[in-house]
Amino acid sequence: MSSVLVCVQPARGHVGPTKPIVAALLAAGHEVAVITGARYRQAFAELGAEVTVLPPEADFDETDLDGSIPGRAGLRGLKLGRFELANFVRAMPAQLSVVDQHLARGVDIVLCDPLFMAGMALVLREHRPRVLALGFLPFTAPTLFQPPPDGLADRARNALLGRFVPWMLGPAQELATRQVRELLGTETSVLFMDWPMHSDGVLQMTCPRFEYPRSTELPAPLHFIGPTTVSQASEHPLPPWWDELDGSRPVVYVTQGTVANDDLGRLVEPTIAALADEDVLVVVTTCGGSLRTGPLPSNVRVADFLPYDELLPRCAVMVSNGGYGGVNHALRYGVPLVAVGASEDKREVVARVAWSGVGVGHARRSASPRTLRRAVRTVLADPRYRDRAEEMAAEIATGPTMDEVLKLITSS
Structure with missing residues (x-):
């Protein structure tokens, strides 16, 4: 049996797909500890996992983002986007301190939310446990990947993105580079959004046909495991209608x-x-x-x-x-x-x-x-939309079972 540390941001869209994996690991006899926010302590504790709450400077309440994240209120549009990216990176030292407390006790595998930025510091260390990224966000690495251009409009879009993306990510990237230097004593050219590509694999929660094709081999193995979230009547009662x-x-x-x-x-x-x-x-x-x-x-x-x-x-x-x-x-x-x-x-x-x-x-x-x-x-x-969606459903249905996902996680 393995000792697994799960690091997940306190957001419903991140916690939902993570809980079934934690439950399956526990049912299979693995030791599981979870680091997340106070809002989701009980959700994981009820599964039987050991839960550590993030320190206040790294925690937030998704139902009151302006109230729980200093400096966010009043921002809109691109300013808000740049702020939020930098805010994710800013949490890296506080997150890593909690991760290291668990690693000191012995951890075989870390499952990490791609926006849990301690993952970046962790994968850049010379000595570390096996690290897998949880792919419940669109797969964009290397940032930002787009499908092959089809005509002048697509080429113009890609040229615009080539100028926009460095500006958008700039403040967060500068902060990430500085924090890696301070935490690890090393320089890095890794983009903070691309750290999963330096992990031991990405568990992408979709099917291959929903992600853009790539002509070059990726640095980290990409495993399409399909959506994992479960939402049944036992959790949400049915209405009278x-x-x-x-x-x-x-x-x-x-x-x-x-x-x-x-x-x-x-x-x-x-x-x-x-x-x-x-x-x-x-x-x-x-x-x-x-x-x-x-x-x-x-x-x-x-x-x-x-x-x-x-x-x-x-x-x-x-x-x-x-x-x-x-x-x-x-x-x-x-x-x-x-x-x-x-x-x-x-x-x-x-x-x-x-x-x-x-x-x-x-x-x-x-x-x-x-x-x-x-x-x-x-x-x-137009039946083509339904036909295409049903093709996706068939591909998801033939993807790995949860038992096979556990083998991906626990096999070195």
């Missing part, structure tokens, strides 16, 4: 994810307005957010949370803000998508939705009812 999802009319599910729901006017409310007169059943999860609309159209049903593993097999389309986990959960069940998002990693996810042919993607923070109506109609009317 559940029997209406009987297939008598297409179900369009809309969500802004579990974090970006402070303003449901970005996607949820425009989708409700867009589909008010359509012959579909619109199912909405607010995930803690609040609708500002007046009386809802007669074809709309609302819940705070719903069990994805029960809901998605009944859906004709999922309208998503581009969360990687939610999108891949939909693909597990062959559900085509309308994806609208531009914050965090969502622009990358939206691009993959369009590129892979599983849906319509708009890389923007919000969309109008007219745009959303057209997109949903397009996906419902």
